[in-house]
Amino acid sequence: MGHKTCFHCGLDSSSSEIIFDEKSFCCNGCKTVYEIFSVNDLTCYYDLQQAPGATPKDIEVKYNFLENAKIIEQLLEFDDGETQVISLYIPHIHCSSCIWILENLNRLNPAVSSSIVNFGKKNVRVTYNSETLSLKNLVTLLSSIGYEPFISLDDYSIGKKHIDRSLIYKLGVAGFAFGNVMFLSFPEYFQVGEFWLEQYKHLFRWLMFFFSLPVVFYSAQDYFVSAFKGLQSKILNIDVPIALGVVVLFIRSTTEIIFDVGSGFFDSLTGLIFFLLLGKFFQQKTYTFLSFERDYKSYFPIGITKISSEGNEESIQVYDIKKGDRLLIRNEELIPVDCILIKGKARIDYSFVTGESKTVSKQSGDKLFAGGKQLEGSIEVDVLKTVEQSYLTQLWSNDVFKKNKELSFTNITNSISKRFTMAILLIAFLATAYWLIFDSSKAINVFTSVLIIACPCAIALSAPFTFGNILRILGKKKFYLKNASVIEQLAKINTIIFDKTGTITANKETSISYEGSQLSIDEESLLKNTLRGSNHPLSRSLYQLLNEHDIVSLDYFEEHLGKGIEAVYNNRKIKIGSAPFIGFTSNTTTLNTTVHISSNNKYKGTFTFYNKYRKGLSKLFNNLKNNYDLVILSGDNEGEKANLKKLLPTKTKLIFNQKPEDKLEYIKYHQTEGAKVLMIGDGLNDAGALAQSDVGIAISENVNVFSPACDAILDASKFDQLHHYIKISKSAIKIIKWSFLLSFLYNIIGLYFAITGQLAPVVAAILMPLSSISIVAFTTIATNIIGRKLD
Template structure:
């Protein structure tokens, strides 16, 4: 049936009616969007929100400037062959239906590979193919469906977000109306009966009515929108009782002044909305402050090798990289910045960015992008810009590497909120019916007070603020977690699995000795260069150990994870690694950890390591042994078993000679027994195991081991505190439960006064945001207190 509003955007279309498929549209743009959705089987979009789109504007020729390569190059995040990645700011993102359609752009155009929405920042990151498609086509597509990006040509590469001040405006309007209504209500409060006041009383009442209109229809409209969306989606959200309370107050007050029954409740109504909005902005500012602190501090304690002007190599923190710096990127290392390749050639794996696992070959002078991983010989690049931590964070959060979490406390909140809303509505209507028969004059007060006082905001705030603050504190002290889901998973662990080399052992502090045939200067040069290309902890130690400085690139370099390295120079082929990999024999399990070397199938000798374990490892294992099952998975031989047996609890299980895939299979087997596993490794050979585990923790010690496979990155200096971090997480869950109890007691007390008619709605409106703020203060202070054992002095 045809109506006078546009089916797509909801705008009035009485002046320009365009009929299609028994539906009216206000313009060809809206009609085109509907046709696009219909052709691509996306009409279920309209089930998410009625009239969800915004009116498409005329876009022909508007984005012609995006045909210029020099402009496109500055707007996109990544460009390689026929794949581009761009992040766009979309001001029109406002609800779940917006997220749904923007993350289904690939159904509208097959050239779009994927799209991921960052709802709080109103940004969408889109990966697309450039065959018969371009950034201009993408922007035009998004504009046609009502999501026109905001592109600022004045600030290339910078965030172009416009500050949303609507909440501030709403608070200002509600506060202004509340103050004036309270002033106009004074004669009513004090029952002043002078003639001139009696004469102007109707004027005062109608003025209060007019002051309430912008409060209800502008300042409080978000509560109505949220309530309607929740009902359409079959969800009883916390805004339903609020919207109902505002509606009842406004209608009852309007009836009172129209029929001269009284002055109504306009003071309570305007005060309610004002204090609700005030509570909302306090919560919003607190959350933004926490988010800012997390973003401001460097997320990743990773470093990259910088080549100084004197030709020396030194480790530097990634956020200290500046434009023009020369950087050394080893095999399996991540490119932290965009740059220009200086080496003869490079094979870059951009699967972290595009999701496609194929190598891209680059030659000297080509541009390389942050997020790629070098495969093969170490390469040198010149940085074109500084590191953007937000971009690395985006890689870390990429859907390609995301696990399916089942955070029980989040689902608990959802269940509580739904049941709470049902209970509140039942109590409110029960109270209304009772007081209508007992004392009708108090019925409305009771009804509205119940709806206002019994809002589960405090319950909903307990988890995000407690976990959010712990996330911030952990990051400030060198333990960086991907999100709050990781914290919740940490509180539910059963097994800890540890890698040995680079995790339990310390890099650059082992005593190294060589036994075997004498190495020539050429041998040392080739070995040193081979170890220079690798990021394995033993390779890094041997690179520092060898004295030769005559570094030249190998003609070929292959690193077999968990086994060793094959490289060639001139007519010679070298193999470095385990005894089986180099000489095809199984090493005596009683000997120490070693790296064997051969040249042209002739065995040369072996580097032996007198391993030094991390400080605090023994007390850490003793502490964890009280609550968890402990396992060590090592790719080395069993030479360290006697030492570890003496140092660690007797219950610790140890498995040696483990390849990366066997580590992953063993973790999978443990999980099949319904146990939750945390894998602690160095982020290189353990990538598969880190991803398979419920929680993957990568230990970082001045090396670029960043990998999206892990859920957390821990500074190696914090390793001995791991048990304290886990214990604090458990206490954080207890704080959330205390927050639930506090909210429950608050609501029980508040409901008693509300149901007995002793609580005015305006007082309830003040108490409700105060309860939310008190929860924020409680969780923040409590999490700060329990975190004292890990705070770095």
């Protein structure tokens, strides 16, 4: 019987005798996967790579532990009884075809609603219907198509760093072989006469050949795979010239020792791969460090209200939450931890976690998951486990909420790398052709040196390392960006729009007076409990002012964004908000922000707020006025217009009485006129405007209004530093451009020596990672210098 290979996984299928669709398979698992692909019109997967699957090994028995409810609960990020979400680390993810198949899981099984791959961390976040697909079956499906997850029950946690040791092993093999090849090359270097020529020449040369085999076929395999995938997808990536250089060196060297015309270039070959991997290892370690800083040290300035055993309320940072704490979750507030509902009516929106906008109602005693948003008044919960800050980062950066905002520098980097590779290949072939005519002995050295010295790795590293360090620096300064693209967008803005209440005003320093009918004890209690459920800055200020009252669960609560709040308790109705919302018409005008109240549709009175503007407001606007169009876009009346005109530059536009939808339309219109808009708001009423703007910043004053609509969160205490943060984003773009220039200069100088035949391949191999390291060092030092200016 002839040797056959499995069409799916590539293993020997001679003994299996499993034939389907005129194709041979080693097991029923591989045949089943092929059938699934065929039925779902996904057989083009096999065009992406040859035998892509990895054979499942006893997967049915192996994952029986995933039928245990306690283990499942430990692994899941989210579970509401119908929808489950889990992040799985998958070591087999290595190329574009892996991403393609894993993000098409919903076509393999309709129970999967979404699957998002994080290529850098090699994990996939899967949202699926647990009523039709169990976790065990999901893991079995992934294993059967060649992507077996790594699951550790001992130390599994969200955001855990899984170390891929394959690079270390490849680096070790390449280093061992390089050292030995160099040692065996000494007689050739020093021209040791009789000893070399008569006795050991052939032995040493063949030993060098055998030492180079594991280096070429194991250590360098990632470069070959990447280059092959790129060419297969008609893309010239940066690994193409490297792979080509390695192949040419190996074939030329092997030919020389077979025909006894020379000792070859095995020292250059093994040295090249060793130094390439050394540079790659350095890059990986540095990037992992930046990622660690981002995930675990850049805590968001989000506060949550903790209820003490005496019933007192205090605001604490989310990372100070402990198991067993009692927390107050207000309307529109994010639940930061897994908890048990104790008091109140919970209507939870889990779209932040699942991407699906439907809401679920929960009763006292039900479990609530981190990432849900409360939509109906306030609730009290008991904490089950402490916050995973990296989990909040993951939620915020969820691809479900990403807008199609232009990623200019990412595209520039990719296009430069692509064109650069094409140019280098052309130069290499032309230079080789020249030397073949004038001095053929130098041709192979010139060809390989050109391919290696001019690799655009340094160009590709400029943007990620610059942006990564800027994200870390700004995080330490209490300015938290969603991702690197926000820096690019922030550098391009020309219009800055500010909300007023809670944005340019400081809630904690606001004074309030009341004018109207005396509120009864019942009315004041109902007012206090209604305000308790709201996160609006005015509601929070007024709530702190009122006397303590017994806490009750309201029969009805609804917050109308930009208008007001209404609530019902024991058939008593209260409305708080703007005059039109209450149904009140006044003949007098006021110069201050006002909130009106009615009880059982009877007008009671008015609370007047005397705003205190944030420290450094006037100075901030004066720093911004020369470079940006400045706008105050407020939902309040024009009462503060005169005061603001005195405080702010004359060119500042002041627009009042704007509903949330009016703000959104204002931004949209000016964007069509060419404006690049930065919107700064409180994250609640301004969600639409924040999402529409090119960059949306939510001001945080120990308030847990954590919205996917914003691109950045700014601690209120750092409001007056905003112009410095914008300046840093512009400096980051300049650093990238300078690093591009340095990389080009390095390549031009290196190419000169390579083309003229003055550069050995091994020297080129040493210089190439050094250039990458120098670019990383330059971007790190430069970003740290501009970061120190904030101190």
